[in-house]
Amino acid sequence: MCRAVRDVALCALGLFLVLSAGCSKPEEKTAPAPAGAPGAPAAMPFQVKRIDLGNAIGASKDVAVPTSSFKPSDTIYASIVSDGSAPTVVLSARWTYQDGQVVNESQQSIAPKGPATTEFHIAKPDGWPKGKYQVAIAANGLPAGTKEFTVVD
Numbered sequence: 001m002c003r004a005v006r007d008v009a010l011c012a013l014g015l016f017l018v019l020s021a022g023c024s025k026p027e028e029k030t031a032p033a034p035a036g037a038p039g040a041p042a043a044m045p046f047q048v049k050r051i052d053l054g055n056a057i058g059a060s061k062d063v064a065v066p067t068s069s070f071k072p073s074d075t076i077y078a079s080i081v082s083d084g085s086a087p088t089v090v091l092s093a094r095w096t097y098q099d100g101q102v103v104n105e106s107q108q109s110i111a112p113k114g115p116a117t118t119e120f121h122i123a124k125p126d127g128w129p130k131g132k133y134q135v136a137i138a139a140n141g142l143p144a145g146t147k148e149f150t151v152v153d
Helices: 002-023
Strands: 047-054 076-083 089-097 102-110 116-122 131-139 142-151
Touching: 047 131, 047 142, 076 089, 076 131, 076 142, 089 116, 102 116
Parallel strands: none
Antiparallel strands: 047 076, 076 116, 089 102, 089 131, 131 142
């Protein structure tokens, strides 16, 4: 009779192991999704964060001391701070005088992959007329921001 009890116990243990193995879920190993694949975090789209004006810039194209008031002899810099990614972005700057007269227009193509700073500037060797001015920045033809400034003595 001991042998029968032992056989039943072994049989019950085996059945328990088989059933518990069938109920456990195997661990799934997933590799990180490659960039651009479904489920991967999307890159932030390009956007202009800030426009700073000043009469000097540093090596990183940031305006040294932001201001909105300039002397007639100043070179006027616009520092465009942006973030995000895009294959190509065409930034343009349109500088106008208070009467709407276009002072200067220029553009630059960039291929941003995160934070970036782009610089535009204007200069007039014989001096800027006193008055109010504006610079309008566009990205791929769409308005991205404006800054007003004045030229004073």
